[in-house]
Amino acid sequence: MIALDAMGGDFGPEVVVPGAAISLTRHPNLRFKMFGDQAQIEAELSKHAELAACAEIVHTDSAIAMDAKPSQAIRQGRSSSMWLAIKSVADGDSDVVISAGNTGALMAMSKLVLRPISDIERPAIAALWPTVRNECIVLDVGANIGASASQLCDFALMGAAMARALFHVDKPTVGLLNVGLEEIKGAEEVKQAHGILQGLDALPIDYQGFVEGHEIGQGRVDVVVVEGFAGNIALKTAEGTARQISQYLRDAMSRSLMSRVGAFLAQGGFRTLKAKMDPRRVNGGTFLGLNGLAVKSHGGTDALGFASAIDIGQDMVESGLVGRMRTDLHDFHERLSSKLAS
8 A cells, every 4th residue: 555645746646646557557456545635636536547446535735845844844734645644654554655745844754753763863865876787775865964883884784675675685785985995084984884884794785895986876786875965965966967968968969960860870779878867767765764664756756757656665565674674773783782792
């Protein structure tokens, strides 16, 4: 059962409902609870008969504005579509919540309603990142500014649990993002986390040490760990660079008659490149470290992008991600406590 904040994002039900319809064609076993304005949702559902047959509408007149402050959203938004969708997961009526709404409000509400897993100080936002191989997971990409060594280690284990769910690998490779590969380089917290991950045996990860920024896109590891300030800058820099390269290609291919002929002959290759770089394929930032699953879709995405966010949520529900994280994090903190005590 998927809980949808139908009023979230720039377009609300106009994207959420057709996105759900696309995901339903891929996963016919899905069922949906759609929270929001009933009239608007029904107008879109009328175009998708199969989806309407497996969707329930929970009406509310309230929605969280995209520019609302998290504190304001919590005080005034307890009857909002976002809050009710999250609460549906907390109450056990839904398995995962998907929202394209206000990121800060969604994180604040999710922490308050779903609560962090025991041993977790700070949840993180994990993003899928296209690489020359397949995809990798990068976290944190914006939930926290700064992180202690212990929190970075928590991120490593949470990201690895997500990698096992999505990539179906038994022992994901993990690296710490740093300004160099030498052990003397980097912030003190990063170096301390490096020492902890190197020094503990039998962790459910294959720790590869430090990775540099250019190695993310090379797919050197399955999981890249970074604190949220640098992670968010890296994510937005990569998105901007992708758009810049696309613009360069469009300009170059239309510069002359010969370049236009070349572009026509190479259109198959360009379609492949466009599909590979399409951010809609990997749309959906996952909130990790909570007693429930929440996925944040990009607010300006279209139906195909929103469907990708639903697909990610569905994969993580089926893999039992929250249970995996609880077990891994409990074992890690027990081992760390034992090592520090000795």
